[in-house]
Amino acid sequence: MIYEYKVVPAPTKGQKARGIKGADGRFANALEAKMNTLAADRWEFLRTETLPSEERSGLTSTATKYRSVMVFRRPRADDASAFQPKELEHPKAAELPAPAAGAAAAASNEPPLTSEVDEITPDRAVVSLSAEGDGKDHADVTDISEAGKKRTDTSEPS
Secondary structure (H helix, E strand, O other): OOEEEEEEEOOOOOOOOOOOOHHHHHHHHHHHHHHHHHHOOOOEEEEEEEEEEEEEEOOOEEEEEEEEEEEEEEEOOOOHHHOOOOOOOOOOHHHOOOOOOHHHHHHOOOOOOOOOOOOOOHHHHHHHHHHOOOOOOOOOOOOHHHHHHHHHHHOOOO
8 A cells, every 4th residue: 555644743832721731741742633624635644753954053054953753654545456356255065054954845835943053044934924823824925024014913902
């Protein structure tokens, strides 16, 4: 991944805010404010460096001063390597689990035996709801929502 970098001068003065006391707290608040401002533009804080800087001192001489800077980075917008689609893996037929034993009972229109390992499918749920009813014939039920409605219509009000 290719990044672009931004280097900004570190704050030298603290920033007042409600509830913050002392020079240390104000300085930390100034750093936090600077970092959050840049983070809103997707800049990730990387590190702080103190580097020498030669500056003019008077008319003819120079002096070395040390400056603190904050280094930020973010992924470049035009970087094609930032987008890496992943290929989905499909399980092979040999790796697929065997069908549940209760599936054969559902196919033969018999009420299924419910166990914790049987998978509930919509067809089995319709058969199960029809079989649990109040003794009325629910063979005309073709949809699970219809079976649920008929079951609630025939149940006693509470």
